[in-house]
Amino acid sequence: MAELDIGEVARRSGVPVSTLRFYEEKGLIASTGRRGLRRQFDPGVLERLALIALGRTAGFSLDEIARMFAPDGQPRIDRQMLVAKAEELDATIRKLSVLRESLRHAASCPAPSHMECPTFRRILRAAESGAIGASRKTGPQPP
Amino acid sequence: MAELDIGEVARRSGVPVSTLRFYEEKGLIASTGRRGLRRQFDPGVLERLALIALGRTAGFSLDEIARMFAPDGQPRIDRQMLVAKAEELDATIRKLSVLRESLRHAASCPAPSHMECPTFRRILRAAESGAIGASRKTGPQPP
DNA sequence: GTCCTACCTCAAGTCGACTTGAGGTCAAGC
DNA sequence: GCTTGACCTCAAGTCGACTTGAGGTAGGAC
Secondary structure, eight states, rough: OEEEEEEHHHHHHOOHHHHHHHHTTTTTTOOOOOOOOOEEOTTTTHHHHHHHHHHHHHHHHHHHHHSSTTTTTOOOOOOHHHHHHHHHHHHHHHHHHHHHHHHHHHHHOOOOOGGHHHHHHHHHHHHHHHHTTOOOOOOOOOO | OOOEEEHHHHHHHHOOOHHHHHHHTTTTTTEEEETTEEEEEEHHHHHHHHHHHHHTTTTTHHHHHHHHTTTOOOOOHHHHHHHHHHHHHHHHHHHHHHHHHHHHHHHHHSSSSSSGOOHHHHHHHHHHHHHHOOOOOOOOOOO
């Protein structure tokens, strides 16, 4: 497959052109070069963008993501860090599962106030230690 | 248990005083009243803060969280919305699981470049549809 | 060869989520 | 009765993640 220009990458990935330029500037993605003025991208950038989107959903900052995966897709040799991030993510997933159950319960619970519902409070208590003062990052915004 | 002043809430929850005032202003938490100038909080605010932290981790905006749970802990009667959020969360959890496996794999994979590793690419492809252009929110920041 | 459009740069603007700072109040301990 | 510390308000500042705008360039259809 040939190289793509930025508009094509935007079309295929759903990521705005302005964001692609911004990501390149930040070193999150790399163009293979220019044709005239125009950046050319390897189709592999699409996978990379999927990865970045995933990381943003996970609440990692762009800087963290850049540290996890080098812009050229080369191995990020800091395996320890990767394992640590995976564990961080594991904790996040557990918290989100709690929240999901809380929401589902809240949607079906007949108690007049959720806070008066024993089930809801039990779920919450399970989350409380660890949930407060938890890891904090900035996530992505809707287009 | 008696009412708490803001400093005590901050101490017990790990949430800075400035953030507590900010959350009150936004209607995310409510004080029961004042003693002199000082806001008094019901200890139940701690559970609420846990819930807010959970929501932030999930990538929901403060406005969304406010819509999910009224400041006084009263039922948010929009059960449909709660179910919808639970489903949104479910999708997020699935994506994060993919990312977690990707990270774990990246940490142990001997391939010179992750993008050359068939396992990694397979994992990514599984994520690709749906991961790009996914739901976008702003998450919390580390203190 | 010219014109259209998709691309380019660079500076400035926006938005959400907080934090910081200046200046003020009050209850308790000395 | 005065000081101290924990609280108060309100305006402004910060930070990450983008977006917008003004002004310029160039590949390719005609």
